[in-house]
Amino acid sequence: MAEKTLKDAFYETLKDVYYAEKAGVKSLKKAARSAQSKELKAALTEHGEQSQHQIERLQQVFEILGKPARAKTCEAMQGITSEMEEDLEDFAGSEAADDVLIGCAQAVEHYEIARYGVLKTWAKKLGLNEAESLLAETLEEEKQSDEKLSQIAESLTASGQNEEPKSDEDEEKDNKEAEAKLKQKPKVA
Ligand code: FE
C-alpha cells in the first residue's frame, strides 16, 4: 500500500467539508424557518445563500486538486444536526427558542471554522495558492457568521432574563416577588 500523504488528508477532509457544507445549507434553511427574531431569520437566510457559494468554492478546490467532487459522510455534522433537531423540538415556542437555535447554528459554524482552518493551512503547505485563497474566503465568512450570531444572541431579550447576572439572594427575592404577584391582580409594569 502506498504511503499516505498530506495531499491525501487534504482530499479526505475536503470531502468531509463538502458533505458538512451541504448538510449545513439544509439545517440553515430549517433554522431560518424556526427563528422568531426577524434579525435572526435574516442572518440565517443570508448565510444559507452564502453557503451555496461556499459549495461552489469547494467544487473549485476539487478541480484544482484534479479530483472528483465527492462528499463523504461527516459524522460530526450529522451529530450536530440531530442535536439541533432535538433541541429545536424541546424548546419550540419557549422564550429560549431563539437562543437555543443560535447555539445550534454556532455549533455548525464552529465545526466549519475548524475544518476550513485546517484546509487553508494544508493548502498553503501544499503550495495550492488558489485553493488557499478560496478556503480563506469561506473561513472568513464562517467567522463573520459566528460573530453575527453572537451579537444577535446578546441583543435578544427574553422575559425573566436580566442584562447582568444576579446574585442568588436577588434571584430568591425576585422569585418571591413573582410568586406574590401571581397571587395578586395583574399589574401593569
Ligand atoms: Fe459554510
Ligand code: FE
Ligand atoms: Fe467531519
Ligand code: FE
Ligand atoms: Fe457556515
